[in-house]
Amino acid sequence: MSKVVDQQFEAFKAHGSLPSPRGVALQIIQLADRDDTTIGQIARLIGSDPALAGNIVKVANLLTHRGSRPIASVADAVTIQGIKSVRQLALSLSLVDAHRHGACAGFDYQKFWAHSVCTGIAAQQIVAKMQVGVADEAFLLGLLSKIGRLALATVFPAEYARVLTADNLTEAEHAAFGIDHNQITAGMLADWGMPKLFQEISLYIERPEASEFHEGERNWRLLQLMHFSDRLAAVCTAEASERYRLIPRLMLLATRVGIESGTLIEIGDRVIASLREWSALLGIFVPALPPFEEMLNADSMASELLGLDALPGSLPVGFKLRILLVDDDRAIRLLYKTLLEKSGHTVTTACNGREALESLQASVPQLIISDWMMPEMDGIEFCRELRKNPEWHKIYVFIVTAQESTDRLIEAFEAGANDYLSKPINPKVLAARLRSAQRIVQMQEAQEEDRLQLRQFADELALSNKRLQTLALTDALTGLPNRRYGMERLEQEWAIAMRAGRPVCCMMVDIDHFKAVNDNYGHQLGDEALKLVALSLQQAARKQDVVCRLGGEEFMVICPDSDLRAGYTYAERLRQHVAAQPIQAQGKSLQLTVSIGLTDNANLDSTEAMLHQADTRLYAAKASGRNCTVVG
Ligand SMILES: Nc1nc2c(ncn2[C@@H]2O[C@H](COP(=O)(O)OP(=O)(O)OP(=O)(O)O)[C@@H](O)[C@H]2O)c(=O)[nH]1
Numbered sequence: 152m153s154k155v156v157d158q159q160f161e162a163f164k165a166h167g168s169l170p171s172p173r174g175v176a177l178q179i180i181q182l183a184d185r186d187d188t189t190i191g192q193i194a195r196l197i198g199s200d201p202a203l204a205g206n207i208v209k210v211a212n213l214l215t216h217r218g219s220r221p222i223a224s225v226a227d228a229v230t231i232q233g234i235k236s237v238r239q240l241a242l243s244l245s246l247v248d249a250h251r252h253g254a255c256a257g258f259d260y261q262k263f264w265a266h267s268v269c270t271g272i273a274a275q276q277i278v279a280k281m282q283v284g285v286a287d288e289a290f291l292l293g294l295l296s297k298i299g300r301l302a303l304a305t306v307f308p309a310e311y312a313r314v315l316t317a318d319n320l321t322e323a324e325h326a327a328f329g330i331d332h333n334q335i336t337a338g339m340l341a342d343w344g345m346p347k348l349f350q351e352i353s354l355y356i357e358r359p360e361a362s363e364f365h366e367g368e369r370n371w372r373l374l375q376l377m378h379f380s381d382r383l384a385a386v387c388t389a390e391a392s393e394r395y396r397l398i399p400r401l402m403l404l405a406t407r408v409g410i411e412s413g414t415l416i417e418i419g420d421r422v423i424a425s426l427r428e429w430s431a432l433l434g435i436f437v438p439a440l441p442p443f444e445e446m447l448n449a450d451s452m453a454s455e456l457l458g459l460d461a462l463p464g465s466l467p468v469g470f471k472l473r474i475l476l477v478d479d480d481r482a483i484r485l486l487y488k489t490l491l492e493k494s495g496h497t498v499t500t501a502c503n504g505r506e507a508l509e510s511l512q513a514s515v516p517q518l519i520i521s522d523w524m525m526p527e528m529d530g531i532e533f534c535r536e537l538r539k540n541p542e543w544h545k546i547y548v549f550i551v552t553a554q555e556s557t558d559r560l561i562e563a564f565e566a567g568a569n570d571y572l573s574k575p576i577n578p579k580v581l582a583a584r585l586r587s588a589q590r591i592v593q594m595q596e597a598q599e600e601d602r603l604q605l606r607q608f609a610d611e612l613a614l615s616n617k618r619l620q621t622l623a624l625t626d627a628l629t630g631l632p633n634r635r636y637g638m639e640r641l642e643q644e645w646a647i648a649m650r651a652g653r654p655v656c657c658m659m660v661d662i663d664h665f666k667a668v669n670d671n672y673g674h675q676l677g678d679e680a681l682k683l684v685a686l687s688l689q690q691a692a693r694k695q696d697v698v699c700r701l702g703g704e705e706f707m708v709i710c711p712d713s714d715l716r717a718g719y720t721y722a723e724r725l726r727q728h729v730a731a732q733p734i735q736a737q738g739k740s741l742q743l744t745v746s747i748g749l750t751d752n753a754n755l756d757s758t759e760a761m762l763h764q765a766d767t768r769l770y771a772a773k774a775s776g777r778n779c780t781v782v783g
Pocket residue numbers: 628661662663664665666667669673674675676677678681702703704773777
């Protein structure tokens with residue numbers, strides 16, 4: 152304790168006598184603390200106080216196994232219980248006896264003792280289980296950890312009754328008495344010659360985060376466990392309605408100090424059983440308690456979980472995960488669902504692998520936290536099944552395991568897990584691991600978005616290329632394939648025909664006296680007429696024929712699989728089709744005709760030769776009076 156607190160404690164002591172083990176009990180405590188004390192010495196000392204001696208024999212009989220030979224003498228009691236346990240008994244019996252009631256209205260003496268004894272029992276159980284210190288010492292420390300409150304109620308009964316109604320008790324105590332109950336406890340333990348560590352722990356038992364112990368060191372761990380014992384005692388001694396408000400925080404605390412829910416239930420049940428025996432012994436009232444597992448699973452706990460804080464650390468702005476939580480322990484599901492939702496994530500739950508797989512059909516999360524050991528389908532099998540579906544490959548999976556052996560971890564990674572979390576899950580570690588998973592999920596999603604965007608660009612590009620290509624190969628006025636297309640197509644048809652030894656025809660079609668149309672009616676009507684002739688040619692063509700506009704009023708028609716004879720018949724049909732249909736444009740009726748030069752591939756060695764021949768024949772058709780077809 153600091154010098155100032157020391158002085159405050161000295162000043163406080165001057166106001167009246169503090170609770171203390173009296174007479175024989177005090178001597179027992181002092182004697183028991185010495186290394187050379189014998190059982191005989193302790194037994195003789197206890198024997199000098201008949202009431203205490205009677206109680207100690209009674210206690211020893213109650214605490215030893217039923218059915219064994221009853222303990223009749225103090226010496227037997229000390230031998231069986233051990234000197235340290237007898238010291239605890241002497242101290243508790245003497246303090247409880249002297250302060251079962253008191254003058255401070257509003258100070259619940261019964262509840263105070265129930266809580267103190269329960270903290271002692273819990274500390275003893277937990278310290279033994281977690282192997283961080285001497286269990287008997289932990290009992291004593293737990294029992295006395297709030298003795299400062301009894302001291303305040305004893306020294307200032309009227310004033311303390313008023314202070315007890317305050318929301319923040321330690322602050323109100325400071326305001327009223329210049330010292331708080333934790334500081335008084337530390338002072339009293341110092342006065343009773345208790346180890347310095349006891350004093351430090353009692354100072355910070357209610358607020359371990361304010362202590363100067365270094366995280367991870369043995370004393371820090373002991374303080375955390377004592378704080379946990381204090382909270383566990385609060386749960387065990389609270390009224391039912393209050394109890395369910397306290398349980399969620401106790402569970403969270405358990406995960407922080409490394410006690411998983413199975414161990415918590417085991418310790419809780421032992422504490423409840425032990426408390427029942429102690430309360431009967433000391434004549435203290437404790438409320439009836441259900442089995443611990445029932446408390447953790449109670450529905451009424453769910454709403455209280457909402458009072459919990461979010462996981463430590465902040466989320467990247469605007470990035471929240473869709474998480475699926477898979478665990479067969481309902482309390483764990485509830486606790487982590489609440490914590491994760493408080494941190495901004497959206498959480499769904501499943502109680503085993505099979506249920507999780509079913510839920511994936513409905514909605515796909517970005518991250519899964521799955522326990523390993525579960526009934527029906529365990530975490531590993533679930534992982535394997537999950538990875539079989541390519542749609543679920545991107546889900547980031549954490550496997551929660553109590554065993555960190557290399558083989559187990561390799562098995563988890565081989566089944567498809569991305570990472571693992573050790574059981575019990577430490578919220579700080581979970582928060583850090585989640586942030587790193589978030590970064591990966593975020594990166595994956597950004598990549599996926601880039602990929603989708605690229606694909607969209609590529610699709611758009613392909614489409615516009617196709618459009619450009621179509622434009623490049625189409626005549627804008629008539630919508631027919633243009634010269635470029637016509638020439639390429641003629642090459643293709645030529646190659647096919649030559650390879651297959653088949654004929655192919657080509658005709659040049661030119662509108663007669665078209666200049667006159669333009670001159671007499673204007674270019675606009677000329678254009679209209681060109682479009683209608685193009686349409687007429689197309690209508691008269693067969694499906695496999697290719698009609699294109701070479702430019703101006705000149706067209707080319709390619710007729711695959713046609714020799715000159717068939718081509719001629721066809722050319723004539725075309726010519727007559729145009730001649731037979733007067734063209735209606737801008738309210739005028741024009742009678743147009745075409746001249747055709749026809750050729751085929753027979754006896755020619757290239758498309759150029761073919762085109763040249765068709766051209767020559769077209770000129771011949773013009774020369775011979777137009778509106779006719781020339782074939783040779
Ligand atoms: N309206 C319009 N006229 C065009 C187009 N392309 C070419 N022409 C016209 O078509 C006419 C072709 O005339 P010429 O080559 O002298 O031949 P023609 O008058 O048809 O006479 P012959 O071919 O000898 O029967 C010219 O007046 C061109 O201006 C076009 O896209 N639209």
